Amino acid sequence: MATIYVDGKTYEVNPNNNLLHECLQKGIDIPYFCWHPAMGSVGSCRQCAVKQYKDENDTTGQIVMSCMVPAADGTRISVDDEEAVEFRRSVIEWLMTNHPHDCPICDEGGECHLQDMTVMAGHNYRRFRFKKKTYINQYLGPLINHEMNRCIQCYRCVRFYKDYAHGDDLDVFGAHNHIYFGRHEDGVLENEFSGNLVEVCPTGVFTDKTLKEHYTRKWDMTTAPSICTHCGVGCNTIGAERYGSVRRILNRYNGQVNGYFLCDRGRYGYDYVNSEDRIRTPMMRQENGELESASKELVLNTLKEALKSKKNIIGIGSPRASVESNYALKKFVGSDRYYTGLSDTESKLVDKIIGILKNAPVRSPSLKDIRESDAVFILGEDVTNTAPMMALALRQSIRQEPLKLVDMLKIPRWHEYAVQDTLQQRKGPFFIASVTGTKLDDIATRTYRAESDDIARLGFAVAHILNKDAPAVKKLNKEVKQLAEVIAGALKKAERPVIVSGTSLGNEVIVHAAANVAAALSKEDRRTNLSYIVPEANTMGVGLLGGGSIGDAIRGVKDKKADTLIIFENDLYRRANKSNVDSFLKHFKHIIVVDYMQHTTTQRATAVLPAGTFGETDGTFVNYEGRAQRYFQVYYPEQEIKESWRWLRDATLQAGHNDFKEWQNLDAVVGAINREVAAFRKINEAAPNSRFRIAGLKMSRASARYSGRTSIRSHENVHEQKPPDDPDSPFTFTMEGYSGIKPPGLTNLFWAPRWNSVQALTRFQEEIDGPLRGGDPGVRLIEPAQRFSFSYFTDVPAAFEKRNDEFYTVPLHHIFGSDELSIKAPWIGELAPKPYVLLNKEDAGVKEYNEGDEVEVQLSSGTWKLPVKISDSIPAGVIGIPAGLPGLETAILPGWSTISK
Amino acid sequence: MVSLLKSLWYVFLHMFQKRVTVQYPEEKNYLPPRWRGRIVLTRDPDGEERCVACYLCSVACPVDCIALAATEEEDGRRYPDFFRINFSRCIYCGYCEEACPTYAIQLIPDFEMAEYNRQNMVYEKEHLLINGEGKYHGYNFYKYAGLELKNKGKGEGENEAPPVDPKSLMP
């Protein structure tokens, strides 16, 4: 702790930070542009000027940039000093000389940091009378709009894009007062995190192009804290709605999870909520065989018979449905008749993963832990495509080891350019073993390309080197052995190594190998971080709840004599062979699907009930880390769209079952889970319950300046209706209620007096760049056991041997396209690749295929005609098919296949 | 007694004053142009809708009786898809007009809006949009904004220099 004096007042501060950071922390407003807590200070905008004095006798002082001065003990500064005030005012006047007259049509308006700073710095009247500079804009793809006239040259964009996200197609061009921020030519921004430019840029140069399609100002949106539904990372988001459609997703800071950023799949995938394919009304199969809309009463009434005897019912849950809905289904049909809805492979792997995280001497790290790791070993994952934000976290980890040098030289870590000069090109140890090239290869120390069993062999070998108790690998070739030595050496030296693996290759031995490596690295006092990537938002949730896979359901159906099937939010055809699902569904007289999207399974249903997405419902997801996180309904839908568990409650009540009679709201369900499922003992800590109040008030979803309250619906009826109640959460659907700083799990808006932009975030943090006030939301459900029972896995596989007539076919994941939901957003669809089959050069040579040739790939789950792509990096004997792309959803991977022309 | 007589005298004097009460509705009072009555949406000198759907009027409105939604022409010119004012709520404070950066929304000296059915007090864009510039002539927001439009390239707006060439090294 150090003491500093600001305008005569004394403050206790952390001397490792700079003055700007500490002043903002203490609630002192200093205007700034270029400083960003995640990216440090560079002193380029000159906006954060304050006056510094040598000692108490110094009355002259000198102007300094507060972001570039350490908050050292005894520092004396003045923010209110007249000269400093005038300096800041004139800086912004200069920045504004060429600024266009755009605010009314600028999408940043109302949440513009430049607007805020202009007001804060006191620049009111334009004196500049000369011509304004203009710039030609660029086309940057379907996600980001470019309006270069509005730039104030703060360099934040390139610092994020190049230095933080390691993108290489956005830069600054030109010289002196002609500098230009953009690409070398028009084109789609290639980095998967480009959407963050929208929040990083303090002006309207980079804005959300998808918001532009239905533009609404920040103050006009109804918002709620949400959780991203597009992968297993579980980034915290803010969903925003107006006029019945979700308009955008913004980042919701969580120091332990996503921090300041989101990936583009998460930011832009929201449009599935507004999609044409949504199910918005109950539907029933009519006499003529068509599925047609019907009233809720009618459908529930018809379901009476189907639901009469529980013994006749089988329930299939889903990793994209909430813990609550899955639990309700399981409770209703009983453990032996409930299936998680995971595929066979996923189910097996997830069970394994949970077992390892609970019992092995390892620890599941948060993204923050990963950002702070100083050595990385990835087994079998293309992280950028399977858990994008984890990839961004991993990118930060390469700095950790070299940062020791920075610390040794006593350079403050926030002093970004000094740090960069010291680091030069130094990178921490980073190893990737994968089937084919990954998007993290550019930062890797070494990469290893091999079939999945061979990747596991490398892992086993590393573990054996680290600890002789771990099984050895037989017949390992020399190169691999040597690589294993290098990796083991680097991991051993590291203080905070992280091992990353996951389910994406569908290979059990990789999961085992990763556990062995992590366990072998662990010492008495230090458990190694081991992170397993899982595919969907609630994969871990259903895993913890437990239940058989879809395959188990299919295989077991004969003995169960069931005639009713209830499916929650799941398209079975994506997870099991088509023919098997077809014959499985034939067993049932009633197939009740509760879902929000139409898909192949809903087409086979006898009754369909409209479930809600994150936009219309509340619930809990458990992310890869084992962190339970609550998402809250964003808006009140026009149609009767409900949580799946509510539909089940209504339907079963109607059918005469009283199981769920007491379930009036979400709290009741959460309470039941809390009581009955050991793994979820802490689920009620994920967020405050519906009785939570501040000063007797509920929390408001709409901002205090939400407009149009008395006219939004006045064309339907001029008499205003009572706003709907929300029994499930402490939120109201209107601006009524508490709108100040809410507890961390309930933050739905970053706004503070004088801070209309997202930069208001500093007011919500306990410590800038640290946890939110009151602690980061979410609760970890999996903590490593005090005493562990672990013996090394010994199932070291034999080396992969290519077959003559068959190819081992692995799924290749794509950030845009592989996710079932985000692909429904047209702009994500535009960025998704077309289906293809990736083939090794050698194999292509033997088969005499050329790039682009159409071939027939025959898997057990079906046959596909795909154009060939030839690659150097995929091993011979292995081919890759993009996972989940439209047209390829039903390909069940991995597996053996044959190819013919 | 004196004050009583004084009052009587004043009342008597009033008989010779000019009459201010008019026989409305046969006879109409003069209302100055800045009088705050019925709200209209105006057009710019080129006959295009002036409103750029910036939502400033709706947020300025203390009774929240303005609702609109933005949409765009193909060239990026923004305008309101719908624009609704619930006049049964409007208090004619003029805040919307004050907030409007484009002179689009204006209050005019017309107050004869009474209806038997309150529902008829809800005006949509087709009821609000007039074919003229209203009180403020000559202003065309898009000429001053930096946005590129169909018939206005970068650097062609008011007081704009031609676009910068980032490849140039000339000072």
Ligand code: SF4
């Ligand atoms: S960047 Fe900010 S100040 Fe500039 S036009 Fe947009 S809203 Fe206005």
Ligand code: SF4
């Ligand atoms: S584009 Fe935005 S972030 Fe980049 S320099 Fe300009 S104002 Fe700063």
Ligand code: SF4
């Ligand atoms: S990393 Fe996953 S959870 Fe996070 S924003 Fe991207 S898709 Fe969503």
Ligand code: SF4
């Ligand atoms: S303030 Fe003016 S330009 Fe903006 S939405 Fe209202 S009428 Fe349109």
Ligand code: FES
């Ligand atoms: S924030 Fe300090 S110079 Fe930009």
